[in-house]
Amino acid sequence: MFIGHYAVGLVAKRWAPKASLATTFMACQLLDLIWPVLVLLGIETVAVDRSATEFTPLDFIHYPVSHSMVMALIWGLVFGFFFSVFTGDRLTALKMVAVVFSHWVLDFITHRPDLPLLWFEPKVGLGLWYSKLGTVVFEAGLFTAAIVFYLKETSLPTLKSKLVFWSLVIFLSAIYMVNAFGPQPAEETPGAMIAAPALAMWLFVFWAAWIERCSVSKSR
Numbered sequence: 001m002f003i004g005h006y007a008v009g010l011v012a013k014r015w016a017p018k019a020s021l022a023t024t025f026m027a028c029q030l031l032d033l034i035w036p037v038l039v040l041l042g043i044e045t046v047a048v049d050r051s052a053t054e055f056t057p058l059d060f061i062h063y064p065v066s067h068s069m070v071m072a073l074i075w076g077l078v079f080g081f082f083f084s085v086f087t088g089d090r091l092t093a094l095k096m097v098a099v100v101f102s103h104w105v106l107d108f109i110t111h112r113p114d115l116p117l118l119w120f121e122p123k124v125g126l127g128l129w130y131s132k133l134g135t136v137v138f139e140a141g142l143f144t145a146a147i148v149f150y151l152k153e154t155s156l157p158t159l160k161s162k163l164v165f166w167s168l169v170i171f172l173s174a175i176y177m178v179n180a181f182g183p184q185p186a187e188e189t190p191g192a193m194i195a196a197p198a199l200a201m202w203l204f205v206f207w208a209a210w211i212e213r214c215s216v217s218k219s220r
């Protein structure tokens with residue numbers, strides 16, 4: 001799951017308007033922002049297995065710290081705690097806990113049974129990734145609906161704001177399409193080579209902050 005998480009980030013901005021878009025983007029993708037760091041540190045492992053699923057050749061061998069159900073809840077609570085400390089807004093902090101946990105729920109729908117509940121076994125996943133078409137339709141549908149929902153409440157008054165917002169949408173969609181339909185990595189690609197480019201996802205947090213700065217809420 002990739003753009004589907006950002007769909008949640010956009011919807012969360014309307015659900016919790018006191019959080020910035022950068023905050024909701026960080027929350028919805030927190031597990032995937034942590035994951036490449038853990039792979040590079042050798043704590044979690046990933047490999048390429050072209051027979052894994054139709055959508056992705058990635059074999060998430062071991063990633064309980066970033067992606068077990070229990071840890072997803074803990075990361076959510078940690079995120080919500082810091083949000084509450086910095087803003088004093090407990091209701092929005094609680095909503096951020098849910099947004100962080102939503103990542104696990106969406107991954108549960110798409111991944112094959114590779115998501116640990118606790119640490120090792122049992123591992124769960126509904127396996128939407130076994131169908132490339134099903135995955136793309138589901139995620140692109142979520143993302144499109146979220147953009148419409150977000151823009152009902154947010155106006156992009158200047159050319160710059162439109163460019164900043166729509167370039168992000170196009171960039172995320174392009175990455176997604178390359179992942180789905182582009183060339184697959186070789187079987188022997190080391191995990192670090194898979195994880196390192198994923199660090200670029202931090203960029204979208206800053207991009208969201210930029211959108212927030214030049215957009216205007218319609219309810220203000």
Ligand SMILES: [Zn+2]
Nearest residue numbers: 031032103107
């Ligand atoms: Zn994930």
